[in-house]
Amino acid sequence: MDTSKVELSVVVPVFNARRYLRTALDSLVGQTVEHGRMEIVCVDDGSTDDSPEILAEYERRCQEKAGHILRVVTLPENAGYGRAMNAGIAAACGAYVGCLEPDDYAEPKMFESLLAKAREHDADIVKSNYYEHADSFEDDLFVEVLQGHDYDTATSADVDKTLVLLQPCIWSAIYRRSFLAHHDIRFNETPGASYQDTAFAFKVQCCAKRVVLVPDAFVHYRIDNPESSIHASGKEFAIYEEIAAIDAFVNADAKRREAFAALAAYRSAWLHQWNIARIKNPGAKAACNMLMSGWMQKAHAEGLIEESLFTGREMAALIRLLHYRPTA
16 A cells, blocks of 8 residues: 555544444545545544444455545554544654544545645645534535634734634644644543544644635534534533643643633633533532632633633623532
């Protein structure tokens, strides 16, 4: 298998994904990138359904048809989304890496378009908008997650600090692989699929020197998968692992702390409010409020609460959190 000409590696983290996996893989096999220039790196994260057989089928098909390179990396047991993504990136050969979730699918010209922008601007990151998809939709919904930012020009968080506040949607972008390695940017290897894209997305935007945003949408992001992590119970505390990772990353460098600590505090407060809104268990909700109250009190004492970042409603929620006391 000749990977010497590969420019882009697309990582597909797979765990018991047979329901939608063929649709995802078909959308990658059908990409308009010149054959030999793109590889698909599927990471089987200990699946116990038919996913391994489906991956083996597509691997054979790609070999027989001399199409895009498709390789399967098999983990011995389920280690979680972060471990699977790290394994896929470690196995990648391309100058750039992207990602597609196994329940989503991509427009045929996605990676050809993003690669062209990467070449044109010598970009560390090229990021696009996306579509929301549900099987019940007549037409998928265009989501302009990059609204308010300049398109088709190289920028960075040095110029526009609010780039670090973009919603993660890491699968709508490609990243220069040497850039990730240089800054040692990896996914948290916490169990399961537990929002491990959150800290990764913050870190890449902090470090990138050339970020290009494009107005088009390519990925159809499925919102009706009942097994998606966003619908999962029992993960009430998972997002705080990501908040802790962001906090540690920002505080590891004095210049980074000066530039991004207030934004990290805002992002942490926002993530907490998002998490609290989805928690049904009163005990878990109280425990999360207690945890985050102490965190935000520390940020407030250090002068890291920048009120201009907060809406009125967000500031009111933060004030309640700063003064939070559990009820008896």
